[in-house]
Amino acid sequence: MPELPEVETVRAALARQLTGVRISGVLVHEGGLRRPLAQAALAACCCGRRVLAVSRRGKYLILDFDRGDCLVVHLGMTGSFSLAAAGQPRGRHDHVEWLLADQGILRFNDPRRFGCITPARRPLDESGRLGPLPRLGPEPLSPGFSGKLLAGAARHRRTAVKNILLDQSVVAGIGNIYASEALFMAGLDPRRRADRVSLRLYEKLAAAVQKVLREAIAAGGTTISDFRSPDGLAGRFSVRLNVYGKAGDDCPRCAPGTSIRRAVIGGRSTFFCRRCQR
DNA sequence: CTCATGACCTGACGGC
DNA sequence: TGCCGTCAGGTCATGA
Numbered sequence: 001m002p003e004l005p006e007v008e009t010v011r012a013a014l015a016r017q018l019t020g021v022r023i024s025g026v027l028v029h030e031g032g033l034r035r036p037l038a039q040a041a042l043a044a045c046c047c048g049r050r051v052l053a054v055s056r057r058g059k060y061l062i063l064d065f066d067r068g069d070c071l072v073v074h075l076g077m078t079g080s081f082s083l084a085a086a087g088q089p090r091g092r093h094d095h096v097e098w099l100l101a102d103q104g105i106l107r108f109n110d111p112r113r114f115g116c117i118t119p120a121r122r123p124l125d126e127s128g129r130l131g132p133l134p135r136l137g138p139e140p141l142s143p144g145f146s147g148k149l150l151a152g153a154a155r156h157r158r159t160a161v162k163n164i165l166l167d168q169s170v171v172a173g174i175g176n177i178y179a180s181e182a183l184f185m186a187g188l189d190p191r192r193r194a195d196r197v198s199l200r201l202y203e204k205l206a207a208a209v210q211k212v213l214r215e216a217i218a219a220g221g222t223t224i225s226d227f228r229s230p231d232g233l234a235g236r237f238s239v240r241l242n243v244y245g246k247a248g249d250d251c252p253r254c255a256p257g258t259s260i261r262r263a264v265i266g267g268r269s270t271f272f273c274r275r276c277q278r
Numbered sequence: 279c280t281c282a283t284g285a286c287c288t289g290a291c292g293g294c
Numbered sequence: 295t296g297c298c299g300t301c302a303g304g305t306c307a308t309g310a
Contacts, residue, residue: 002303002304003303003304006303034286034287059304074304074305075303075304076287076303076304076305077287077288077302077303077304077305078287078288078289078302078303093288110287110288111287111288111289112286112287112288112289112302112304113286113287113288114286114287114288114304114305115304116305134305134306156279156280157280157281158280158281159280159281159282163281166304168304168305175303175304176302176303176304177303178303222303224302224303225289225290225302225303226289226290227303244303266281266282266283267282267283267284268302268303268304269301269302
């Protein structure tokens with residue numbers, strides 16, 4: 001479910017709510033997450049510790065505690081955090097709970113169970129060789145990201161250009177919604193062979209990626225059905241989507257007369273306009 | 279290395 | 295009402 005803007009929204013909320021808070025206990029409920037998380041390991045990582053910071057790398061959240069321990073969290077498709085008052089009963093799919101020293105409870109809920117939580121130590125390895133993080137490309141909103149980077153990654157790749165954006169080892173954090181949105185903004189056909197897109201167009205695409213991500217972050221992310229930040233708010237970017245989920249609608253750039261198409265690329269729904277995206 | 283495909287899960291929704 | 299198929303924002307393993 002969550003891509004970079006949604007994860008960033010969650011990060012900001014958790015940072016605000018948890019920084020400086022001490023964890024007094026943890027509960028891991030059986031059969032919750034698919035990658036098993038040992039309660040003892042989680043306790044060793046967080047119990048009695050304060051949250052120093054909450055950061056993000058691509059779609060991963062990182063909660064830092066005292067003494068170099070940290071928790072790497074991926075929300076999968078449906079993972080979410082919520083804060084509850086002490087005593088409030090646990091809901092369906094609340095798999096992990098952190099008891100906070102100030103009486104509250106932080107909960108991790110995940111119906112589809114694609115999310116994962118991994119205790120780790122700083123510094124985290126980003127080469128993908130060891131530790132919980134796979135190999136990740138640069139942050140799309142950092143100076144390390146550029147059209148040149150995309151073009152370099154696309155050389156010798158005959159796959160659709162959309163798949164370059166979704167490849168987390170090329171650039172970290174773009175998912176299915178923002179890939180379609182950025183390609184629309186850049187006027188680029190998502191089905192184009194990656195190695196046949198010019199450097200100039202990759203520069204346009206990189207700029208579009210940054211623009212759409214910045215706007216989505218400012219709007220608190222996109223809620224399609226059920227994304228909620230830890231303070232329960234829905235993302236406000238949904239109303240600003242141009243193409244995602246809009247098959248059959250008029251193209252916002254060419255309207256009226258041409259409609260948004262849906263195609264499957266790499267097994268995932270892709271939305272675009274055949275007239276203005278080439 | 280590259281690439282496409284299916285697996286992993288539950289839930290929502292539309293058609294009948 | 296229920297049953298069935300399809301779809302869903304992500305990643306990973308597998309084999310060609």
